[in-house]
Each structure stands twice: as structure tokens, then as C-alpha cells.
Amino acid sequence: MDAAIRQIGFRIRSLIPFLPKPNLRHAVGLVLLCVLGIPIAAGLIFTLLPAFGYLPSIGGHTLSLEPWRELFSYPGFATSLRITVTTGLAATVLALILSFSFCAVVHGRMRDRGADGLLAPLLAAPHAAMAIGLAFLMAPSGWLIRLVSPWLTGYTVPPDIATVQDPWGAALVTGLLIKELPFLLIVILAALNQIPVDQQMRAGRALGYGQGIVWIKIIAPQVYAQIRLPVYVVLAYSLSVVDMALILAPSNPPPLSVVAFKWFMAPDVTRTLPAAAAATLQLFVVAGAIGIWRLGERGVAGLGLWWTTRGGRGVSGEPGLKLAAALGTIILSLGLGSLIALAVWSLAWRWPFPDILPSTWSLDIWSRQAHALVWPLGNTVVLAAVTTGVALLLAIAWLEAGDRTGRRDRAIPWHPVYIPILLPQIAFLFGTQVLTLKLQLDGSFLAVAWAHFLFVFPYVLLALADPWKALDPRYARSAAALGASPTRTLIRIKLPILLQPIAIALAIGFAVSVAQYLPTLFAGGGRVATLTTEAVAMASGGDRRVVGVFAFMQTLLPLAVYLAALVIPRIVFANRQALAGRT
Structure with a gap:
């Protein structure tokens, strides 16, 4: 038995040089599987089972x-x-x-x-x-x-x-x-x-x-x-x-x-x-x-x-x-x-x-609603900033990993990272809520941020993928020929050139997060209020003036970020017209 085990160990060690080595793409893929793939899969399963009568928490123990x-x-x-x-x-x-x-x-x-x-x-x-x-x-x-x-x-x-x-x-x-x-x-x-x-x-x-x-x-x-x-x-x-x-x-x-x-x-x-x-x-x-x-x-x-x-x-x-x-x-x-x-x-x-x-x-309506705006406004801004920032970092890492491995994926409809924006939200968010309950995260800020990320990341990646692929690869080759490492090339060459597309992707992700209604309700359990949830709740029968305040503020936030994304690159590269207007 010991001889057999040693023989198997020898064969495995002999195969190690031929196995693919872990790289940035594998690391990013693993992270996305954990924060994107597992919630979607669990959400679909935990919605499909109750659809056929199986939900033990309310007495559904058999399929029907x-x-x-x-x-x-x-x-x-x-x-x-x-x-x-x-x-x-x-x-x-x-x-x-x-x-x-x-x-x-x-x-x-x-x-x-x-x-x-x-x-x-x-x-x-x-x-x-x-x-x-x-x-x-x-x-x-x-x-x-x-x-x-x-x-x-x-x-x-x-x-x-x-x-x-x-x-x-x-x-x-x-x-x-x-x-x-x-x-x-x-x-x-x-x-x-x-x-x-x-x-x-x-x-x-x-x-x-x-x-x-x-x-x-x-x-x-x-x-x-x-x-x-x-x-x-x-x-x-x-x-x-x-x-x-x-x-x-x-x-x-x-x-x-x-x-x-x-x-x-x-x-x-x-x-x-x-x-x-x-x-x-x-x-x-x-x-x-x-x-x-x-x-x-x-x-x-x-x-x-x-x-x-x-x-x-x-x-x-x-x-x-x-x-x-x-x-x-x-x-x-x-x-x-x-x-x-x-x-x-x-x-x-x-x-x-x-x-x-x-x-x-x-302006009396604004002054009267100032105290009611503070908490939803703060939640909206923090959720959008956190989820968009994380999504942008992962999108850049994903695209950079594709460059380093020589694989530049096209934005094909069936790529797994785009599944969340092709599925109806109502079809898996209840199941995702069940998952957060099992993880004891229901109603927490982290659960809501996680739910927002499911939709922010695909849009950020979609916005950034084409400009990234359109970047001339000779820039990176020239930097490598001068002795720059891939990371230094990314920071000093690629990111500055792609500043405007990155800013636009950031603005799009911010707007997507601000607009999320169902993910906020399901993951937050009604305990994390945002401008969107408050505006929709008031729209059915509230005072039009109050509804106008919340809805207009909800519009101003992403608009300000979007305009900043258009203006900042032109200010930063005011003396470099090609970079200021690159898309």
C-alpha cells in the first residue's frame, strides 16, 4: 500500500510542470465565482424549489x-x-x-x-x-x-x-x-x-x-x-x-x-x-x-x-x-x-x-424634507461608491488578466459575467435573500452592497471592455521593451490612456447602483432605505412636491458623477487632445 501511494505521489509531482500555473485571471475568476456566480446559482435554486412547493420554513416539505x-x-x-x-x-x-x-x-x-x-x-x-x-x-x-x-x-x-x-x-x-x-x-x-x-x-x-x-x-x-x-x-x-x-x-x-x-x-x-x-x-x-x-x-x-x-x-x-x-x-x-x-x-x-x-x-419643501433625505441619501451614495469602486477594480483586473494571458474575450451575450443583466431580477433575488438569511446577512448593509454588485459589475465591464480591447497593444510592447513590468505598464501607460472610458464606466456603475430597487428591498429587507426605494414608495400616493424632491435628488446624484466623468479627463489632459477625447 505504501509503495502504491509513493508511486501515485511521484506521478502527480511529475505532472506539476505541465499543469497551468495560477495567474491573475484565475484569481479574479475565483473571486467573481464567489461573489457573482454562487449568489446567482443559489438564487435560482432557492426560487425554483418554492415554485414547486418546497419551502420547509413555511411548511412546504414536498414537491407539488x-x-x-x-x-x-x-x-x-x-x-x-x-x-x-x-x-x-x-x-x-x-x-x-x-x-x-x-x-x-x-x-x-x-x-x-x-x-x-x-x-x-x-x-x-x-x-x-x-x-x-x-x-x-x-x-x-x-x-x-x-x-x-x-x-x-x-x-x-x-x-x-x-x-x-x-x-x-x-x-x-x-x-x-x-x-x-x-x-x-x-x-x-x-x-x-x-x-x-x-x-x-x-x-x-x-x-x-x-x-x-x-x-x-x-x-x-x-x-x-x-x-x-x-x-x-x-x-x-x-x-x-x-x-x-x-x-x-x-x-x-x-x-x-x-x-x-x-x-x-x-x-x-x-x-x-x-x-x-x-x-x-x-x-x-x-x-x-x-x-x-x-x-x-x-x-x-x-x-x-x-x-x-x-x-x-x-x-x-x-x-x-x-x-x-x-x-x-x-x-x-x-x-x-x-x-x-x-x-x-x-x-x-x-x-x-x-x-x-x-x-x-x-424651497420650503426641500427644507422640510432635509432630515428625511439624509439617511437615504447617505445610504445611496455609500452603496454606489463601494459597489462601483469594487466592480471597477475587478473589471480592470479581469481585462488586464486577459491581456497578460493573450485572451481578450468578446462581449458575447452568453458569457457568464453578463448573466445577471440578462436574467429577470425577480427570478433570483428571492433566492438570493434566502441565501443571505442562511448566512445571517439579511437586512445588512453588506448584503445590499453584494446585491447591487451583481448588477453593477456586468455594466462596468460592458462599458470598459470595448475601449480596453481597442487600445493599441504596441504601447504595452514598447513599455516592456524598455524594461517596464506588466503592473508598471498598467499603472503608467494603460490607465492614463483609458482615463475617460474608465471614468465613464465608473459613472455608469454609479448610476446602476443608484437605480437598484428590487435588490435593495430583497437584500435589505426594508431596513436599508435609499432614495430609490423611498421615491417609489411615495409615488403611489404621496405629495407630488415631496415625491419630486426625492426623485430629483435621485437624478442629480448620477448626473453629477456622469458630468464629472466627462469633464475630468478633459481637465487632466487639457494639453493632450487625443487623450482628453479618447473613447
Whole structure:
């Protein structure tokens, strides 16, 4: 026996030189597995088991289909499912069409650097704050009705019209468009930098094709191949949104994600099992939608190939593109108007209908709510700073490890690090809450920061991956030839060159953390208040002026960080134009 053990030991030692040595990539991968992979996997498992009746803490000791029977027997279940699918798909399709059309029309007139500043307020504003501002615009007593009353409508009192939480979900689709359109515009403009658009446009025009036709047939397919992951993220979010749906979507019955959320939050613990079934169904809906979308991509690609090869040099696409671009401009204008409405309501003391502006302005609401703002504001800032800082460090370590090992991963949709932003939050956050309970972290600041990190890290990595890969590797080779170590090259060469993309990634991560609603509630157990949780809680029936204060402050935080991310690199590299504007 001893001889056999010694022989096995000798064979293992002989293999050691051929085994892969631990490196930075392995270390970062292990950390991400612990803080990202395990919570997601545990969250899905601890949601899936209650969906089939197994939750011993409330008496569910056997697997059954009873939670699904309760879900299917819920009055209005079919309507909830229909609203979920129609609003999610409509918002995604419209956002994609409007963003491509807008870029096609304004291409050559607006560059990405200018777009950053113009779209910054819309990109930085959290979804909940934007939904509240849009409700202030579209409500029967909102700004849009006031602008045309009474001289056009004849209304001297607010009309009895369901303009918000309408049964068709139009308000929710509009709110989603306001947030998703700027996001897609930014990623499309970034993708255009990787394509020789001007040369291809000139070649197409020289062959007699209209500008719109060249864009549709040549430019758009190349761009879409690069932005597939952001499109899937938009689709997944639109199908499973909760915070915007609580404010803008129909409430009787609400979308499926809201049904699951309300059951999870219900005092009756027996609602947990059908809530888990609804959350699991939400996961299936998103997975099925992405699969169908993927099949649709292939079908559209086949039709596009047939359409391209059959010729057609006309300009028939121009009017449609201009109309879609005009609609996109209206959507962006509604977004800016929503933010202005938040600011106005936060300063309004008396604003009778149908006056266009308040008759009395005052800062009294701000002074009265100062004490109530302190604790949520502090939690929001600290959570965003901690999670974004950690996410940025790990993202840089991950990308640097890829450089050192010669593996530069593409931002493919199926990469494990992007799973959290492709899954519905409601589908695994309850299970994550169960995990924090087992670890005795439920309701703690650490648990909430951990939950925020699950979503902040993928967005930070997504924002930083393409600029990092676009960095010329000859810089690192030149530094190595001069005797610089990889770490010194990273600190002295790469990070300064990539200062602006890093700052933008930091701002995006900060905004993502500020916007988190469900992770804060589930992981915090209602004990960690943030500006987002307070604003959404007040939106359903609170004083509009108080809601405006919280929502406007919620918007100001990420906007200030985003503007700083645009300005600081230009100040630091004021005498180096290429570095100041590098993206």
C-alpha cells in the first residue's frame, strides 16, 4: 500500500510542470465565482424549489404543482402575461428602430463626444425617477394637459382619462423608450467608430444608392452584430421591469413581474409559493423571448440578404427614416421634460390646474424634507461608491488578466459575467435573500452592497471592455521593451490612456447602483432605505412636491458623477487632445 501511494505521489509531482500555473485571471475568476456566480446559482435554486412547493420554513416539505395552479387561477393572469409580453417586445422593437433611424439621419452631424453631453441627463436618470417625471407629464393633471388647457381642450378641471397606468400599457412603453433609446444610441455611436462608415457611405452613394438605403443595407447589419448583447439586455429588462411598472403600468391586473413582487412582499407567507412560480414563469418568458429574438435575427438576416442582392437604388427609405428619427426626437424631448417636471414640482408650493407654471414657488419643501433625505441619501451614495469602486477594480483586473494571458474575450451575450443583466431580477433575488438569511446577512448593509454588485459589475465591464480591447497593444510592447513590468505598464501607460472610458464606466456603475430597487428591498429587507426605494414608495400616493424632491435628488446624484466623468479627463489632459477625447 505504501509503495502504491509513493508511486501515485511521484506521478502527480511529475505532472506539476505541465499543469497551468495560477495567474491573475484565475484569481479574479475565483473571486467573481464567489461573489457573482454562487449568489446567482443559489438564487435560482432557492426560487425554483418554492415554485414547486418546497419551502420547509413555511411548511412546504414536498414537491407539488400547487403553486402553479394558484398562479394560473389568479384572476387576470392571462392579461398580466399579455401585458408583460406586449409592452416588453414593443418597447424593445421600437427602441431599436428609433435608435437606428435617428443615427442614420443625424450621422455626420453629431459625433459621439457631443452625444455624451446631450444624452447624459437621460442616461444618468434612474428608471424610477424617470417614470415619476413622466407620470407628472402624462397624468390627467400633468404638464402636457396643462399646456393645451383650457384654450384647446376646454378643461378647467383634470379630465377623467387613464393616461398613466392605462390598460394597454402605453405609458410603460413610453417610459421604457425614454430610458432605452439613449442607451442604444450611445452603444450604436460607439459601434460606428469600429466601422469605416464614411468610406462605405461614399461607395454606396457612388453606385447610385440613397443614403438611407446604404445605411439600412450596409451599415445597420454591421452595427447590430456589435450591439447584440445590449439589445438582449434591453429586451430582458423591458419584459421584467418592476419599479417603472409600479408607477406606469396598469395595476388591475399588473404585469407578471409586479404580480410576483407583490406576492413576495405580502404579509401572508403562503403567497410566497405562487410568487416563486410567477418569478420562474417570468424567467421562462425572458429566456423564450431571447430565443425567439435570436431566431428572428436569422430570419431578418435572410430577408435582408435577399433584399440586398436584388438591388434597388431608390431613396424610398428616406421618408420612413426621417419619420422614425422625428419620433425618436419626441421621445428624447419627453425624457428631458420629465426631468424638468421633477425639478419644477420639487419647487412648487401652489400649482392649481390648469396653470402652466406654479403660482407660488418655494424651497420650503426641500427644507422640510432635509432630515428625511439624509439617511437615504447617505445610504445611496455609500452603496454606489463601494459597489462601483469594487466592480471597477475587478473589471480592470479581469481585462488586464486577459491581456497578460493573450485572451481578450468578446462581449458575447452568453458569457457568464453578463448573466445577471440578462436574467429577470425577480427570478433570483428571492433566492438570493434566502441565501443571505442562511448566512445571517439579511437586512445588512453588506448584503445590499453584494446585491447591487451583481448588477453593477456586468455594466462596468460592458462599458470598459470595448475601449480596453481597442487600445493599441504596441504601447504595452514598447513599455516592456524598455524594461517596464506588466503592473508598471498598467499603472503608467494603460490607465492614463483609458482615463475617460474608465471614468465613464465608473459613472455608469454609479448610476446602476443608484437605480437598484428590487435588490435593495430583497437584500435589505426594508431596513436599508435609499432614495430609490423611498421615491417609489411615495409615488403611489404621496405629495407630488415631496415625491419630486426625492426623485430629483435621485437624478442629480448620477448626473453629477456622469458630468464629472466627462469633464475630468478633459481637465487632466487639457494639453493632450487625443487623450482628453479618447473613447
